[in-house]
Amino acid sequence: MPDILVAADEPAATELLHDAEATLGTLSRSGSGSLGPFNANWSASAFLAGGTVDLIAPNVIRLANCELHYNLHFSFSFDLSNIIPDFCLPQVCIHIPFVGTFCTPTFCVNWPTITIPVNFSDVVRFTADFSLNAHLSGPTWLIDAVIVGIPNLQLSVAAAAILAALGVAAAAALAVIPFIGPLLAGAVLAITAAIGIAGVTGLLGPILSLFVAGLTFTIYRQPRIFNVLPASGALDPAVNIRLDRIAASVSHTDEDELLIEADISA
Amino acid sequence: MNTLDSRFCRPGDTFAQRFSEPGNYAYDFNLPGLPPFGHANRYSINVKGAFDPNKQGKQHFVTVRREGTNFVADPPKLEIETGDLVLWSTNEVNTSGFSISGKSETDSFNSGDMVRNAVYSHAFGSPGEIEWLDANAHGPAGKIIVKMPKTDSAKDMEAFKETLAQGAVIIINGKKADKTKVEIFVGQTVFFAVEKAEGIAITERL
Numbered sequence: 001m002p003d004i005l006v007a008a009d010e011p012a013a014t015e016l017l018h019d020a021e022a023t024l025g026t027l028s029r030s031g032s033g034s035l036g037p038f039n040a041n042w043s044a045s046a047f048l049a050g051g052t053v054d055l056i057a058p059n060v061i062r063l064a065n066c067e068l069h070y071n072l073h074f075s076f077s078f079d080l081s082n083i084i085p086d087f088c089l090p091q092v093c094i095h096i097p098f099v100g101t102f103c104t105p106t107f108c109v110n111w112p113t114i115t116i117p118v119n120f121s122d123v124v125r126f127t128a129d130f131s132l133n134a135h136l137s138g139p140t141w142l143i144d145a146v147i148v149g150i151p152n153l154q155l156s157v158a159a160a161a162i163l164a165a166l167g168v169a170a171a172a173a174l175a176v177i178p179f180i181g182p183l184l185a186g187a188v189l190a191i192t193a194a195i196g197i198a199g200v201t202g203l204l205g206p207i208l209s210l211f212v213a214g215l216t217f218t219i220y221r222q223p224r225i226f227n228v229l230p231a232s233g234a235l236d237p238a239v240n241i242r243l244d245r246i247a248a249s250v251s252h253t254d255e256d257e258l259l260i261e262a263d264i265s266a
Numbered sequence: 267m268n269t270l271d272s273r274f275c276r277p278g279d280t281f282a283q284r285f286s287e288p289g290n291y292a293y294d295f296n297l298p299g300l301p302p303f304g305h306a307n308r309y310s311i312n313v314k315g316a317f318d319p320n321k322q323g324k325q326h327f328v329t330v331r332r333e334g335t336n337f338v339a340d341p342p343k344l345e346i347e348t349g350d351l352v353l354w355s356t357n358e359v360n361t362s363g364f365s366i367s368g369k370s371e372t373d374s375f376n377s378g379d380m381v382r383n384a385v386y387s388h389a390f391g392s393p394g395e396i397e398w399l400d401a402n403a404h405g406p407a408g409k410i411i412v413k414m415p416k417t418d419s420a421k422d423m424e425a426f427k428e429t430l431a432q433g434a435v436i437i438i439n440g441k442k443a444d445k446t447k448v449e450i451f452v453g454q455t456v457f458f459a460v461e462k463a464e465g466i467a468i469t470e471r472l
Contacts, residue, residue: 089389090427092430092431093431094433094457096385096459098284098319098461099383099385100322100349100351102325102353102385103325104353104355104433104455105280105327105355107277107389108357109359110357112359177391178268178278178392179278179391179452179453181391181392181414181452182414182417182423182426182452183417185417
């Protein structure tokens with residue numbers, strides 16, 4: 001029988017998780033990755049919110065419908081000549097009475113290398129199982145909920161939206177290039193087709209996985225030695241209690257509960 | 267950059283001069299109001315013979331390219347007959363604009379100060395309404411309306427490509443242009459031909 005036993009039901013455990021989400025705050029990552037045939041540099045920030053806890057004995061906290069709010073910026077550069085065919089202005093011959101008939105030379109447009117920047121924000125919901133891990137970290141006992149595996153993120157809707165945003169960004173980046181106007185729609189189509197939903201998912205999936213892989217919420221934190229009574233004089237020292245052991249588990253009796261056990265000594 | 271300015275010729279622009287007086291013309295590339303880049307008057311056009319206004323002259327092409335900080339004319343020297351026309355152009359997208367000016371003992375030419383038998387052409391790369399004028403304020407002005415062609419189908423695209431070989435001509439004589447409004451499609455070329463004027467620099471009203 002432990003010296004101290006604390007129980008939290010599912011609503012209370014949900015509150016614990018929400019507090020832990022808030023404590024975790026906004027996380028940032030950056031890197032580069034494949035966007036279809038292109039290489040994209042990206043930076044992303046994300047925070048977690050919401051979700052409902054389902055306690056599953058003996059050691060699982062299932063967080064359902066947790067929201068990953070993310071903001072993603074990426075850009076990619078490429079030689080436009082690799083996407084759309086060369087475009088040449090033909091020779092133009094003209095007759096001017098006092099000059100005579102003459103012709104301009106053929107002029108071929110050398111498409112430039114362009115950079116397309118894309119910003120995108122969205123929320124993806126996921127359900128994940130967490131295992132409990134009570135451990136001593138220096139002078140502090142921690143109880144962590146550690147995600148088990150990598151949850152399945154449904155990205156198809158976001159990927160389609162990103163591809164659409166990418167098309168808009170591409171059109172804006174291309175529109176300033178002289179002579180591209182008549183080829184603009186085809187160029188945007190060629191770029192988005194080269195990337196495709198699969199290309200966007202191939203970039204987005206690994207980025208968002210970084211925010212959930214190994215996700216750990218600290219749901220309880222307690223100094224190993226804590227003060228029960230403060231010192232009241234030279235002959236009346238402080239009374240401290242030492243937490244010798246802390247354990248966490250999920251129990252199923254008449255309802256599911258998160259149990260925290262502690263053994264103490266003076 | 268695809269700006270309308272005969273003082274800053276870029277890819278898609280040409281400057282042409284018909285030579286009606288014999289003489290040895292030395293010329294170079296420069297910015298308006300500034301000395302020529304590098305060594306002045308490195309290039310020459312030797313014009314021979316008597317001028318016959320009814321005879322169709324030959325056309326000579328000069329390609330302009332950048333080497334370091336200098337512009338280079340290829341070929342650097344020309345031997346032509348009176349009535350012939352020399353046309354300068356560049357294909358180098360990243361080149362800064364240049365003007366062309368030269369003179370003989372009795373005559374001169376300048377893309378930024380066109381006086382006689384000179385033509386500046388510009389291929390318009392973007393849709394919009396462009397108001398043009400003479401930067402030297404001698405009066406000629408007008409509007410170019412550049413429309414986006416319909417290119418929804420391969421047939422549309424073919425039709426559009428055919429229009430690219432058709433240019434529009436604006437003739438400037440004295441203080442006036444023969445057309446105040448011209449409508450073209452993106453990619454089409456407008457020729458500003460100066461028959462006789464006090465010194466015209468075609469540019470865009472900002």
